[in-house]
Amino acid sequence: xxxxxxxxxxxxxxxxxxxxxxDSEAVDENKxxxxxxxxxxxxxxTDGQAKQFTTVVLPNNxxxxxxxxxxxxxxxxxxxxxxxxxxxxxxxxxxxxxANDDSGLSAQKTVKISGVAGPVVLVESISISxxxxTDGQAKQFxxxxxxxxxxxxxxxxxxxxxxxxxxxIEGLLTPKKNGTxxxxxxxxDGSGIKxxxxxxxxxxxIKIAKAENVLLFQRxxxxxxxxxxxxxxxxxxxxxxxxxEASKKDKVDTTIDNNHTIGEIRILLNAYQASANNDYLEAxxxxxxxxxxxxxxxGGWPQVYPLESGYSRYITYNDNAMGNVMNxxxxxxxxxxxxxxxxxxxxxxxQTAFDKGIDVILQSQVVINGIKTAWCAQHDAVTLKPxxxxxxxxxxxxxxxxxxxxxxxxxxxxxxxEVINAINGAxxxxxxxxxxxxxLQDVNGDKVLVESPGNVMWxxxxxxxxxxxxxxxxxFNAFNPNEPFFCSRDTDPQGGGPRKTIAEISxxxxxxxxxxxxxxxxxxxxxxxxxxxxxxx
Numbered sequence: 331x332x333x334x335x336x337x338x339x340x341x342x343x344x345x346x347x348x349x350x351x352x353d354s355e356a357v358d359e360n361k362x363x364x365x366x367x368x369x370x371x372x373x374x375x376t377d378g379q380a381k382q383f384t385t386v387v388l389p390n391n392x393x394x395x396x397x398x399x400x401x402x403x404x405x406x407x408x409x410x411x412x413x414x415x416x417x418x419x420x421x422x423x424x425x426x427x428x429a430n431d432d433s434g435l436s437a438q439k440t441v442k443i444s445g446v447a448g449p450v451v452l453v454e455s456i457s458i459s460x461x462x463x464t465d466g467q468a469k470q471f472x473x474x475x476x477x478x479x480x481x482x483x484x485x486x487x488x489x490x491x492x493x494x495x496x497x498x499i500e501g502l503l504t505p506k507k508n509g510t511x512x513x514x515x516x517x518x519d520g521s522g523i524k525x526x527x528x529x530x531x532x533x534x535x536i537k538i539a540k541a542e543n544v545l546l547f548q549r550x551x552x553x554x555x556x557x558x559x560x561x562x563x564x565x566x567x568x569x570x571x572x573x574x575e576a577s578k579k580d581k582v583d584t585t586i587d588n589n590h591t592i593g594e595i596r597i598l599l600n601a602y603q604a605s606a607n608n609d610y611l612e613a614x615x616x617x618x619x620x621x622x623x624x625x626x627x628x629g630g631w632p633q634v635y636p637l638e639s640g641y642s643r644y645i646t647y648n649d650n651a652m653g654n655v656m657n658x659x660x661x662x663x664x665x666x667x668x669x670x671x672x673x674x675x676x677x678x679x680x681q682t683a684f685d686k687g688i689d690v691i692l693q694s695q696v697v698i699n700g701i702k703t704a705w706c707a708q709h710d711a712v713t714l715k716p717x718x719x720x721x722x723x724x725x726x727x728x729x730x731x732x733x734x735x736x737x738x739x740x741x742x743x744x745x746x747x748e749v750i751n752a753i754n755g756a757x758x759x760x761x762x763x764x765x766x767x768x769x770l771q772d773v774n775g776d777k778v779l780v781e782s783p784g785n786v787m788w789x790x791x792x793x794x795x796x797x798x799x800x801x802x803x804x805x806f807n808a809f810n811p812n813e814p815f816f817c818s819r820d821t822d823p824q825g826g827g828p829r830k831t832i833a834e835i836s837x838x839x840x841x842x843x844x845x846x847x848x849x850x851x852x853x854x855x856x857x858x859x860x861x862x863x864x865x866x867x
Contacts, residue, residue, distance in 0.1 A: 372441065451479050454480070455475075461529075535606055535608065547594075561593060587648075598610040631655050646707070647734065730849045732759075733760075768781060775841075802828060832846075
């Protein structure tokens with residue numbers, strides 16, 4: 331009989347006995363716990379047939395409880411990676427199970443073998459038959475074991491990655507997600523022969539909890555409300571109140587405010603990429619259709635669509651609402667960030683929508699005394715003039731939202747002269763209105779402006795130069811253009827309208843709104859100069 335190489339194989343000691351111990355005590359999860367005992371279970375072979383041997387490895391919470399099997403005489407018997415002893419001749423062998431950690435522990439058992447009537451023919455090759463999975467459904471695989479007269483032609487099935495797929499004892503492969511997995515069939519006769527086949531898996535449709543919650547809240551028009559305003563609500567099981575709100579499919583509260591609709595579209599595309607669940611792709615496309623429909627002919631986007639009365643119908647730069655939409659449009663026509671998953675018929679539409687958006691940004695830049703400055707948080711959809719939103723958000727130049735607009739313009743690969751002028755004008759404006767040497771601090775639970783040498787920041791709102799017809803026109807007449815201003819609510823005791831200092835407005839508004847910030851700091855310190863260098867300006 332030809333000499334066989336000794337196999338060093340691993341076993342999890344399946345069929346291992348449960349041993350009573352004090353392992354339930356709390357332990358440091360990062361500490362390595364070594365094996366203290368190995369016991370081999372099994373009996374003599376009297377019928378010449380293969381027999382399963384098992385181990386008891388203690389303690390039960392040992393970090394690595396696997397073992398390597400070996401036999402003392404491979405001319406008498408061979409042992410497989412899972413402890414199956416195959417007799418080759420009558421006689422006596424010692425089998426050993428050695429712990430695979432650094433404990434150095436092992437256990438031996440002497441086995442007497444009888445009943446072997448003739449020569450054992452070992453497996454020499456295994457070929458797996460089967461094909462790729464394209465429909466996400468389970469598929470049966472089979473093997474051809476040679477030689478035909480092999481004494482034991484039984485194989486054990488396994489896969490290289492159980493997160494991709496599982497395979498049962500009969501070779502039925504059940505996919506879990508899309509990708510590639512290696513299917514393995516291993517002889518149990520101790521020969522160590524394996525057959526392997528790479529299987530490509532596609533078409534698996536998986537439900538992802540977060541994406542399922544996003545689907546719940548999509549309105550019939552394709553967009554989303556801001557019910558889960560910070561998106562964290564999608565990460566948990568929905569309450570009965572949530573489900574009631576989600577059921578209002580015909581409600582027209584769909585918005586781009588606080589990254590909604592755009593954010594949900596991206597969640598669904600990520601989920602589709604991971605799951606191939608067409609429900610997610612179809613819902614994302616419906617959301618994209620809503621975004622296209624919501625765009626004004628002049629290129630701007632309102633905060634809410636269908637249009638409502640009030641400030642939500644204005645072209646909205648606030649909270650980077652339009653910036654988020656523009657980034658989505660660019661991802662579509664550049665086919666990046668999962669937007670390559672949608673039909674390519676959207677590419678030209680997105681390019682057109684994006685170009686129109688750039689046009690309206692340029693047209694709505696505020697000009698004061700003939701000089702390009704910045705942008706308001708919202709602009710009239712027809713006149714493109716700055717408009718007030720809530721009672722403490724009056725028409726102004728924004729020291730916050732304008733940063734996002736400039737950064738969007740700076741991403742253009744081949745900026746036109748008009749774009750360059752817009753960026754230069756805005757950065758010059760930021761330089762001219764920066765506030766140096768002061769900081770907003772919490773003093774005894776109240777926000778107070780204090781001296782802070784070297785600190786640089788910007789106000790949220792700066793005055794314009796034309797307040798004709800504004801309800802606070804007379805109050806604004808006390809200001810010069812480009813001055814910071816602050817507001818209480820109209821209903822506060824202090825009354826509405828602009829104030830020159832934060833100390834003059836109500837405690838609630840003083841402490842409940844971002845009146846100052848360092849929004850433009852990186853823009854004027856590094857990003858602007860890098861942009862100029864990139865384009866040779």
